[in-house]
Amino acid sequence: MKKYIYIYVLCVTVLFGTFGYAQQTPAPKQSEAISIVGATAHIGNGKVIDNATIVFENGKIIRIGSAASTRTSGKRIDAKGKHVYPGFISPNSTLGLVEIDAVRATRDQDETGAFNPHIRSLIAYNAESKVVESCRPNGILIAQITPRGGRVSGTSSIVQLDAWNWEDAAVKVDDAIHINWPNNFTIGRWWLGEERGLRPNKNYPEQVQQIQDVFNESKSYLNGSRSPKNLPYEAMNGLMNGTQKLFVHVDTEKGILDAINFGKKNNVKIVIVGGYQAHKVASTLRQNNVPVLLHRTHYVPEMDDEDYDLSYKKAKILTDAGVLVGLENSGQMERMNTRNLPFLAGTAAAHGLDKEKALQLITSNTAKILGIDAQLGTLEVGKDATLFISEGDALDMRGNILTHAFINGRELSLETHQTELWKRYMKKYEGK
Missing domain, CATH: 3.20.20.140 (Metal-dependent hydrolases)
Structure with missing residues (x-):
């Protein structure tokens, strides 16, 4: 009996261990329009739009321009002080x-x-x-x-x-x-x-x-x-x-x-x-x-x-x-x-x-x-909404801190086994 219990426990451990180390589940299809407002938009072709609004729906960018003149739609993401880049x-x-x-x-x-x-x-x-x-x-x-x-x-x-x-x-x-x-x-x-x-x-x-x-x-x-x-x-x-x-x-x-x-x-x-x-x-x-x-x-x-x-x-x-x-x-x-x-x-x-x-x-x-x-490659109307929001300069490791990322308008999880370990050990030392 002990032998079968051991085998059962081993199987369960392996099963849950496997799931615990699996890739993040892919994001579902974009279900509503999303507007990113207030960020500095780095278009990817040499142009930059300060205080921009980017709107995308059904996986495509439908509007981009100055926040003062670009109409928003759907879910609004306040990105003031942040930066938007093409993937x-x-x-x-x-x-x-x-x-x-x-x-x-x-x-x-x-x-x-x-x-x-x-x-x-x-x-x-x-x-x-x-x-x-x-x-x-x-x-x-x-x-x-x-x-x-x-x-x-x-x-x-x-x-x-x-x-x-x-x-x-x-x-x-x-x-x-x-x-x-x-x-x-x-x-x-x-x-x-x-x-x-x-x-x-x-x-x-x-x-x-x-x-x-x-x-x-x-x-x-x-x-x-x-x-x-x-x-x-x-x-x-x-x-x-x-x-x-x-x-x-x-x-x-x-x-x-x-x-x-x-x-x-x-x-x-x-x-x-x-x-x-x-x-x-x-x-x-x-x-x-x-x-x-x-x-x-x-x-x-x-x-x-x-x-x-x-x-x-x-x-x-x-x-x-x-x-x-x-x-x-x-x-x-x-x-x-x-x-x-x-x-x-x-x-x-x-x-x-x-x-x-x-x-x-x-x-x-x-x-x-x-x-x-x-x-792909630039933030322009008609192109795929494959882009991300960074707290700072994404070409500098000090500023490359993503808050949101999208592929074809689908919002991705930015969690990985590395971020999980980082958070785990940060908690260990927070009180020291």
């Missing part, structure tokens, strides 16, 4: 694809093989990820979920971060294919008996030609009978007909120039991702209308002769040169650090970039790069 957008992210780095069963960001354009990150996206939940209290409400690995990693999709499952989360399905451009330099691999040190990659031309061969084969297949069916080649169709973009992950000056020429040769719209040396070819990027998703600004210089603050001011250098720039956060602990995305933009502002232009790095610029600017 921040995190591109090139593996949010929801990995939960715990040390647990293999929770890692679903890549597949075996080098050529995987048919791998779709969207269907692996875990809408109940606790890491995803932790990003919303800092204003990150949209993300481009992107696969990793191989030469052609796969296909990304854009999601909103308050959903029951990947179907509910999808904002734009299969928006782009991602490739990792070969590095024209190599570091001696001691495990293969190579001499250590940086040297030209003698296999670089061959590796670039392999990418071209894949494109040639895909074109031949798509223009032919398509029999027998080849899934990787089928997945390349969006690139060939212009409905998808090619996101090229590349950092070196030569690699970026070669990627631009590759895009022109194959009539493919490309985006440079990472772009560590993009500032060296800024004029070429502008002339060819190639946008850049810059690697995180909180990054140390890689070369001895580089300015210590190069990563901090690179966004300004490219913006001043006329390049369309967004910020991405791939790298070490990228999922957990996604919540710091607004502070990457804040760092760019602290190093010379106008504050509203810095805001565009994670709102309207990124929306344009991802092809979702018709519905």
Whole structure:
């Protein structure tokens, strides 16, 4: 009998423990009009409206302007002294694809093989990820979920971060294919008996030609009978007909120039991702209308002769040169650090970039790069009511304190397992 009681208690403990650690329940559909009154509205396109009124209904913004001349409707939120922003957008992210780095069963960001354009990150996206939940209290409400690995990693999709499952989360399905451009330099691999040190990659031309061969084969297949069916080649169709973009992950000056020429040769719209040396070819990027998703600004210089603050001011250098720039956060602990995305933009502002232009790095610029600017990225009539209210400057960790957040007009819970722990331990020390 004791054995059965023990098993029952264990099951109940596991059951309630599981529910206790579950994601917040997604917010219900907007049921009435909502008016945010008195806040400073940061539109996301460089404009600011002081003492603004924003009205949204059925998930869409229906009025925005000065509080003195804009009629309110429905529920009224007094936001005097606060700030309203469009939801921040995190591109090139593996949010929801990995939960715990040390647990293999929770890692679903890549597949075996080098050529995987048919791998779709969207269907692996875990809408109940606790890491995803932790990003919303800092204003990150949209993300481009992107696969990793191989030469052609796969296909990304854009999601909103308050959903029951990947179907509910999808904002734009299969928006782009991602490739990792070969590095024209190599570091001696001691495990293969190579001499250590940086040297030209003698296999670089061959590796670039392999990418071209894949494109040639895909074109031949798509223009032919398509029999027998080849899934990787089928997945390349969006690139060939212009409905998808090619996101090229590349950092070196030569690699970026070669990627631009590759895009022109194959009539493919490309985006440079990472772009560590993009500032060296800024004029070429502008002339060819190639946008850049810059690697995180909180990054140390890689070369001895580089300015210590190069990563901090690179966004300004490219913006001043006329390049369309967004910020991405791939790298070490990228999922957990996604919540710091607004502070990457804040760092760019602290190093010379106008504050509203810095805001565009994670709102309207990124929306344009991802092809979702018709519905997201700015606070404008007709666009999705995906926005938030902050007590202060949302690009500064001291001011980024959200009081309300909405996705398609649905008011989100800003509670997470982290805020629960914070409140728990604050109570412990309140009387001391």
